[in-house]
Amino acid sequence: MPSRIVLVTGVGGELGGKLLARLGNNPDFQRVIGVDTVPPAPHVAARMGRAEFVRADIRNPLIAKIIAASEVDTVVHASTTAHPAGPARRTAVKEMNVIGTMRLLAACQRSPLVRKLVVKSTAAVYGTDARSPAVFDEDAPLRPPSAQGFVADAVEVENYVRGLQRRRPDIAVTVVRFTNLIGPQVDTVTTRYFALPVVPTILGYDARIQLLHAADALSVLELAAVEDKPGVFNVGGDGVLTLSQAIRRAGRVELPLPKAMLPSIGRMLRGARLVDFSPDRIQLLQHGLVVDTTKVKREFGFVPRWSTQEAFDDYVQGRGLRPVVDGGAMTESLSRVAFAAARRM
Amino acid sequence: MADQDPALGVVRGGGAAQARTAGAAQVIPLPGRSGRHATPAGDRCDAEVADVVAMPTAAGRAGRSDHVDADEESVPAQLKRALDFVRDRLTGDYDVDEFGFDAQLTEALVLPALRVLYDKWFRVTTSGAENLPATGGALLVFNHSGTLPLDALMAAVAVHDASGRHARHLAADLVFKLPFVGPFARKAGYTLACNPDAERLLSGGELVGVFPEGFKGIGKPFSSRYKLQRFGRGGFVSAALRTRVPIVPCAIVGAEEIYPKIADLKPLARLLGLPYFPITPFFPLFGPLGAIPLPTKWHIEFGEPVRTDRMTEDADDPMAVFTLADQVRETIQQMLYARLAQRKSIFRG
Numbered sequence: 001m002p003s004r005i006v007l008v009t010g011v012g013g014e015l016g017g018k019l020l021a022r023l024g025n026n027p028d029f030q031r032v033i034g035v036d037t038v039p040p041a042p043h044v045a046a047r048m049g050r051a052e053f054v055r056a057d058i059r060n061p062l063i064a065k066i067i068a069a070s071e072v073d074t075v076v077h078a079s080t081t082a083h084p085a086g087p088a089r090r091t092a093v094k095e096m097n098v099i100g101t102m103r104l105l106a107a108c109q110r111s112p113l114v115r116k117l118v119v120k121s122t123a124a125v126y127g128t129d130a131r132s133p134a135v136f137d138e139d140a141p142l143r144p145p146s147a148q149g150f151v152a153d154a155v156e157v158e159n160y161v162r163g164l165q166r167r168r169p170d171i172a173v174t175v176v177r178f179t180n181l182i183g184p185q186v187d188t189v190t191t192r193y194f195a196l197p198v199v200p201t202i203l204g205y206d207a208r209i210q211l212l213h214a215a216d217a218l219s220v221l222e223l224a225a226v227e228d229k230p231g232v233f234n235v236g237g238d239g240v241l242t243l244s245q246a247i248r249r250a251g252r253v254e255l256p257l258p259k260a261m262l263p264s265i266g267r268m269l270r271g272a273r274l275v276d277f278s279p280d281r282i283q284l285l286q287h288g289l290v291v292d293t294t295k296v297k298r299e300f301g302f303v304p305r306w307s308t309q310e311a312f313d314d315y316v317q318g319r320g321l322r323p324v325v326d327g328g329a330m331t332e333s334l335s336r337v338a339f340a341a342a343r344r345m
Numbered sequence: 346m347a348d349q350d351p352a353l354g355v356v357r358g359g360g361a362a363q364a365r366t367a368g369a370a371q372v373i374p375l376p377g378r379s380g381r382h383a384t385p386a387g388d389r390c391d392a393e394v395a396d397v398v399a400m401p402t403a404a405g406r407a408g409r410s411d412h413v414d415a416d417e418e419s420v421p422a423q424l425k426r427a428l429d430f431v432r433d434r435l436t437g438d439y440d441v442d443e444f445g446f447d448a449q450l451t452e453a454l455v456l457p458a459l460r461v462l463y464d465k466w467f468r469v470t471t472s473g474a475e476n477l478p479a480t481g482g483a484l485l486v487f488n489h490s491g492t493l494p495l496d497a498l499m500a501a502v503a504v505h506d507a508s509g510r511h512a513r514h515l516a517a518d519l520v521f522k523l524p525f526v527g528p529f530a531r532k533a534g535y536t537l538a539c540n541p542d543a544e545r546l547l548s549g550g551e552l553v554g555v556f557p558e559g560f561k562g563i564g565k566p567f568s569s570r571y572k573l574q575r576f577g578r579g580g581f582v583s584a585a586l587r588t589r590v591p592i593v594p595c596a597i598v599g600a601e602e603i604y605p606k607i608a609d610l611k612p613l614a615r616l617l618g619l620p621y622f623p624i625t626p627f628f629p630l631f632g633p634l635g636a637i638p639l640p641t642k643w644h645i646e647f648g649e650p651v652r653t654d655r656m657t658e659d660a661d662d663p664m665a666v667f668t669l670a671d672q673v674r675e676t677i678q679q680m681l682y683a684r685l686a687q688r689k690s691i692f693r694g
Contacts, residue, residue: 130518130519130521130522130527130537131518131521131537132537133536133537133539133541133542134443134444134445134531134536134537134542134545135443135444135541135542135545137541140541203524204523204524204525204527204528205524205527205528206528206531206532208441208443208445208531210443239440239441239443240441240442240443240445241437241441242441242445242447242528242532244437245437245439245441246437247437248434248435248436248437249436249437249438287521288445290443292545327432327434327435327436327437328432328435328436330435331428331431331432331435331436334428334431335428335432338424338428339424342421342424
């Protein structure tokens, strides 16, 4: 049965807002309702089409009334995120992610009209350490590195979603696990990290990173909302960059630090106060996490338009990041000296 | 002004001459250069004129290639390749596969460095290179010895020299826990010894090197040299059965004697989190000098492949897996004994 009335959460953010705009301009939907505590950004609100915005907090039981009254049959939960928040706002993020999700799922369970749920999760749920396989597929067990961080929250969210599936087997649930989102308009911990002029890394380790362009993430969420694709899917760009390689591509300077010093020194660097160095992120910076995306390609028929390298280059160019150290220019000077010396001989 | 440019002088000279004869715009030669530009297009090599140096452009690539073309004849190609390499590394313009394997770095730096050890110190000889498939995946099963996994590194060089293909070894998790060693292993193409990674590599058509003896093999005391230890759960066999690739048993002779382990300090090993703390005749006694391996002469033999695509065994059947693993172990043991019988001296072969 096709979706008719869609509810999207997290529309105040970049991804949720753009999804609201896309779905709002889609004639197949009867009503598209966006929910968040902040309204969508002006450039999104201008192109929203027939979508509506309701200012509501999903932690509030009011959300159940909205879902029941509007006869929503599809819910897209795109508000789970790890904001670039320092430790002081950590509890707020946890509240939003975990408790907000619990309320939303309770509302879905209680409304008999809801038949589809799409949840945005993160590939970081797999957890990575020296004993992990190099590439994770959807069957890999979830091992959050610590009991408190954003990864543990994401695992908790997925557990609640599975609980909902057990209690309401008629709801088609799609869970998409995104790798790091990147793009010119994306503002997350990852993008701020690569924008630093001096990027702290862990001495002795060089993690692989797999990035997903925000436009590709948007396409996947839209496909999931429009079509019926139950299951868990890893979504990420093709190809891999190593951390040192990405830093050099962005023309930044890498500063390897001992692992224990990373949180304190990292925060002292200019602009790095806003970058999060929690144990979960440090684990990702140390070992790296790559996921296998054949399932989403096979079942969604979706092939990402940007590979990891292309997405990263798009971000560097789109943000206008001027290189701190220009590798190309350095090689130019070096080659001129070398050729001149060779000619003398 | 264009006439002032000697690097483009050939083309422009002809153009200017034609313009003069056609009665078009009068060309006024500037003082100091008039003599040279009187002649039409000729291949005058203005050796006294300063060479044109390309301005560094934002897209450094375009500028660099123009500059190099002007000097190609006089500069050795090696210098150009080295500078290409440096430019690619400095701008992060190279490819890394999903396991972290950096083919460019491995071929440019890692393999040549290991080859010095391979040719000069251990003087490795190989046989059975025809048993390595030219395309498609294969599982190479080696014996493991020598206290430090130098045999794995030498085996990688041997496989590359024998077949032109990179060997993707499976290493223990201790390798990936250590700083510097872990990322180096990933860049050289090695990954964790686990079933998902092994199957992914084999299905991808790679040569996967495994050392099933594990820590028991590499840490065996000198008195049990060349006696193959047990092969663990035989996971490598089930991976090969599932992906239907041939299993090539390989024997490395000469690695047992590089660090003759005569004792083991278990409490210290436990303290440091290591599987063993070796005592050799040289190691703790001579300090860092004891880390230099003895220059034994090595031989690496690649045996007859065992085809799994015709087998009907179930990869999840433990009995089938153990039987095949034992068969491979026996083959390697026989290869070792046969080669040892021929060996006349440890250091000279």
